Amino acid sequence: MQQISDILSFHRADRSDLIPILHEVQSRLGYIPPEAMQAAADHVGMSASEVYGVATFYSAFKFKPVGRHCVKxxxxxxxxVKGSEKILAEIEKALGIKDGDxxxxxxxxxxxxxCLGSCALAxxxxVDERVYGRVTPARVKSILRGER
Ligand code: FES
Known part of the structure; x- marks a missing residue:
């Protein structure tokens, strides 16, 4: 909560500062927890549901803690067309989590x-910032271990 207070202390109590506040919270904490949403709402004079509505409009904001490694x-x-459903199923099996978890x-x-903008490599x-193309289910575990 101290981090959230620190962030708010650098922003005006104005609606126009809401997005910068949310960006900074996510940048520091990796996601926007409910208490930050409420604190931001109180700070800029909006309701928590209004802030939630704004935040969920932007796909860049996350509302759950994120892992050390991000798999997209x-x-x-x-x-x-090239079998991404099998890739996703293999990832979910290997990590024991579902999409969004x-x-x-x-x-x-x-x-x-x-779309990751590399359709020719489908x-x-x-994983993190590294792009893997022509992935097969058999390669998933080695990719998750960071192997090329
Ligand atoms: S559709 Fe997968 S990279 Fe474009």
Missing amino acids: ACRGTACH TSADGEYSLETVA PVLV
Whole structure:
């Protein structure tokens, strides 16, 4: 809560500062917890539900803690045609989590995205900032271990 207070102390009590506040909370904490949402609402004079409505409009904001490693599995058309569903199933099996979740040990977060912009390499997977193309279910575990 101290971190949230510190963040708020640098922002005006004005609605126009809401997005910068939310960005800074996420940057420091990795996500926007409910107490930060409420504190931001109180600070800028909005209701918590209004702030939640604004925050959920932007896909960049996260509302659950994120893992140390971020796994993004593409579910776009090109990747779908090339078998991305099997890749996603293999990731979920290997990590024991579903799309949108973080592993209990806090190591991995999994999310699906509409397109990773590398359709020619379909199916595509991104772990942290590293892009993996032409992924097969058999490669998933080695990719998650950080192997090329
Ligand atoms: S559809 Fe998967 S990278 Fe574009």
